[in-house]
Structures are given as structure tokens and as C-alpha cells.
Amino acid sequence: MTTIPSTMLGATLPGDSSAILKTFDVPTPGHGQVLLKTKASTICGSDIRCIYHQHLGKGPEGYQGFIAGHEPCGQIVATGPGCRRFGDGDRVIVYHISGCGVCNDCRRGYMISCTSQRYRKAYGWQRDGGMAEYLLADEKDLVALPDQLSYVDGAQVACGFGTVYEGLEKVGISGNDAVLITGLGPVGLATAMLCKAMGADQVIGIDVIDQRLQIAADLQLCDHVLKADPQNVQQVRDLTNGHGVERAIDCSAHHEARATAIRATRKWGSIVMIGEGGTVAFNPSPDIIHDQKTIHGSWVTSIWKMEELVERIVRWNIRPEQLVTHRFALADVDKAYALMATGQCGKVAVCFDEALA
Ligand SMILES: NC(=O)c1ccc[n+]([C@@H]2O[C@H](COP(=O)([O-])OP(=O)(O)OC[C@H]3O[C@@H](n4cnc5c(N)ncnc54)[C@H](O)[C@@H]3O)[C@@H](O)[C@H]2O)c1
Ligand SMILES: [Zn+2]
Ligand SMILES: [Zn+2]
Numbered sequence: 001m002t003t004i005p006s007t008m009l010g011a012t013l014p015g016d017s018s019a020i021l022k023t024f025d026v027p028t029p030g031h032g033q034v035l036l037k038t039k040a041s042t043i044c045g046s047d048i049r050c051i052y053h054q055h056l057g058k059g060p061e062g063y064q065g066f067i068a069g070h071e072p073c074g075q076i077v078a079t080g081p082g083c084r085r086f087g088d089g090d091r092v093i094v095y096h097i098s099g100c101g102v103c104n105d106c107r108r109g110y111m112i113s114c115t116s117q118r119y120r121k122a123y124g125w126q127r128d129g130g131m132a133e134y135l136l137a138d139e140k141d142l143v144a145l146p147d148q149l150s151y152v153d154g155a156q157v158a159c160g161f162g163t164v165y166e167g168l169e170k171v172g173i174s175g176n177d178a179v180l181i182t183g184l185g186p187v188g189l190a191t192a193m194l195c196k197a198m199g200a201d202q203v204i205g206i207d208v209i210d211q212r213l214q215i216a217a218d219l220q221l222c223d224h225v226l227k228a229d230p231q232n233v234q235q236v237r238d239l240t241n242g243h244g245v246e247r248a249i250d251c252s253a254h255h256e257a258r259a260t261a262i263r264a265t266r267k268w269g270s271i272v273m274i275g276e277g278g279t280v281a282f283n284p285s286p287d288i289i290h291d292q293k294t295i296h297g298s299w300v301t302s303i304w305k306m307e308e309l310v311e312r313i314v315r316w317n318i319r320p321e322q323l324v325t326h327r328f329a330l331a332d333v334d335k336a337y338a339l340m341a342t343g344q345c346g347k348v349a350v351c352f353d354e355a356l357a
Helices: 045-052 151-171 186-197 210-218 232-239 255-263 284-289 303-316 330-342
Strands: 007-012 020-025 033-042 072-079 091-094 134-138 142-144 178-182 202-207 224-227 245-250 265-273 294-297 324-328 347-351
Touching: 007 330, 020 330, 033 091, 033 151, 045 330, 072 134, 072 151, 091 134, 091 151, 142 303, 151 186, 151 245, 151 265, 151 294, 151 303, 151 324, 151 347, 178 186, 178 255, 186 202, 186 210, 202 210, 202 232, 210 224, 224 232, 232 255, 245 255, 255 265, 255 284, 324 330, 330 347
Parallel strands: 178 202, 178 245, 202 224, 245 265, 265 294, 324 347
Antiparallel strands: 007 020, 033 072, 033 134, 033 347, 072 091, 091 142
């Protein structure tokens, strides 16, 4: 049994393109809470978009100066009174938003859209997150990490793969489908990995960054990768016998890429918007109405679907950690955020103990 120290290091994001380490007290779990020894904590595009350069987020994306990191995975080292399922030694993923538990969205398992202004708190935004040696979590927010998966796999389920799975379940993916993914950041790469696992017939990816196109090609996640270009719609049609794709997933948030996703989708097809922020311009009649297309929006996922996804990841024998191109110790957390902000990487992880090796 390791002794738990009284203080720990944790990183905050002051909003000036830096990450700073400070000393915090190690929290004591209260009723229904656990203390995790953090093992892996990955960086999401939203951390860069809303917090790192400037504190731009509002409401649920409003960062309130807490320890950063909303993709944590770790091992329970202390359990407060009243815990019902999890205990010391358990390896767990944290659903990254703690909800009130009693609003309609929480009752559906979508704590992401919990309507309680007082009780909804996202880890790494409005309560302490994973960029620290220890993390205080509510037991109700935990998902068990199976033995077959590593902590780095688990960290990515938290926001990235869970979000993607929800979006793909909304449109349905099968062997009938050619799929276009616009934006091959970690979320787009996760989309490609899950589309392949779900049997998609053909996966086409688009990005502006050569390194990300290369990662998608090297890991054989995409059958075709295209550099972002005004000709993309025609190129996608050329790859699909002139039809366009059955399913398109935007993971870029870029207005041109979103328009490409809509226009490169064939008649009766579906598009899902995952990339956040920005805008898009399209002409409803020719672009969607006359071609009978459907556009979905998708925000994170429910905790039961996250649990289901973890089971499927094991069954499909896929490893989210393949997307991690760089692992940093907490001491180098500033380098980890700076690298993610350049986009010259796959997923970036801050790791501890055995996950750093
Ligand atoms: N909906 C949700 O619940 C949810 C959850 C997590 C993340 N997100 C959002 O998903 C997006 C992706 O997250 P990420 O971690 O992969 O971030 P990221 O910023 O690393 O990825 C975005 C990618 O889009 C690419 N891109 C930019 N312009 C493009 C263009 N014109 N054509 C094609 N590609 C282009 C970028 O080069 C980059 O690789 C972000 O906007 C993030 O905030 C949404
Ligand atoms: Zn996220
Ligand atoms: Zn709620």
C-alpha cells in the first residue's frame, strides 16, 4: 500500500498559451467520492480552443481556474464513505462532467448537458481535472477500465472516443457506408478507428496538416487521405463512383470543411457535426433539402454509452493508445500543451508511473 502524500503538483492554464505547475493539497474523498492516483491525462482540442490561448469558453465551457484536464484515467487509492461499486485498487475512467443527477439530461445519462447551473461541474473546467498527481472524483462519474486496456486507452475514451461513438451511433455506420471525416485531429482519427471497427466500407479523411494525414494513412485508419482543397467535394465523388459518401463526420469545426462534409454526402445521406465553434454557410435547397439529407449535432455522450463503448473496444480488439504520438511527464506539461497547440502530432498524453514508461 503506497502512502498518500499531503500535497501534490497540478497544472492550471492561465490563458496566455502556457501551463503552470502549482502545489495543491491532496483532497480527501467525501461521501460517495474516491481519490484516484492519476495514470494518464490526455489533451483535447477543446482545451486549446477554449482555455489555453485565451479563456474564451462560456457557460459549460467556462474555465474557472481549476486544475486542467478533462480526459483522466487512474487507479483508486482511497474511497470515501457510501461508495457502492468501486473501491481501492480499481482502474477507472472518469466521465468528464459531474451532473446534478436529477435533471432530465442527467437521468438520461447525459451529464454533459445537465441543466443545473449550481451542480453541473466539468472536470478540468469547473472542478479539478486530470493534470495532477491525484484526482478527486464522484463514484457516479466512474466507468470501469477493463484489464485488456491501458490507462492511456482509457483516458481517450473519456472525451474523444466517447464523443465519436455517440455521433456514429446517431447516424449509424455499417458495411453499406463510405464515410468522409473532415479534420484528422485526435477526434477525427478516433472517428476513423471506430468507423473501421464498425465495418465501414471506405473511409476518406481530409486535413490541412500533412502529419495528421500521414498518421491516418500509416495506421491504416483511412483508405484515402486528401489535403484540404476547394476540389475536395469532386475528389470524394470521384472516389465513390460519382455519388458521394453515405455518412460524413465533421471533426474540424472549419467552415470550409463543414461545407465539404455536407456537399460530399450523397442523396439520403447523413452528416454529423462534432467539431465545435466557428460557423458554416450552405444553401439548404440544393445542399440538403432536395437531396433529402440529414444533419445531426452531437455533444459528448451518455455514461451508459461510454460503458458500452469500453466493452466494444475490447471486443473489437482496437487500442485508442495507438493515436498517442507523444507522452510527457507532468513536469513537462507546458511542452505537452504547446505541442498539441501546433497540431503537429496525434494525441498528446501526460502520463504517470507505469503509463509513462
Ligand atoms: N461535440 C463534442 O462533444 C466534442 C467533444 C470533443 C471535442 N470536440 C471538438 O472536436 C474538434 C476536434 O477535436 P480534436 O481534439 O481533434 O482537435 P484538433 O483541433 O486537434 O483537430 C481539428 C483538426 O481539423 C483540422 N482542420 C482545420 N481546418 C481544416 C479544413 N479546412 N479542412 C480539414 N481539416 C481541417 C485541423 O488541422 C486539425 O487537425 C474540436 O473542435 C473540439 O473542440 C467536440
Ligand atoms: Zn474534450
Ligand atoms: Zn443534471
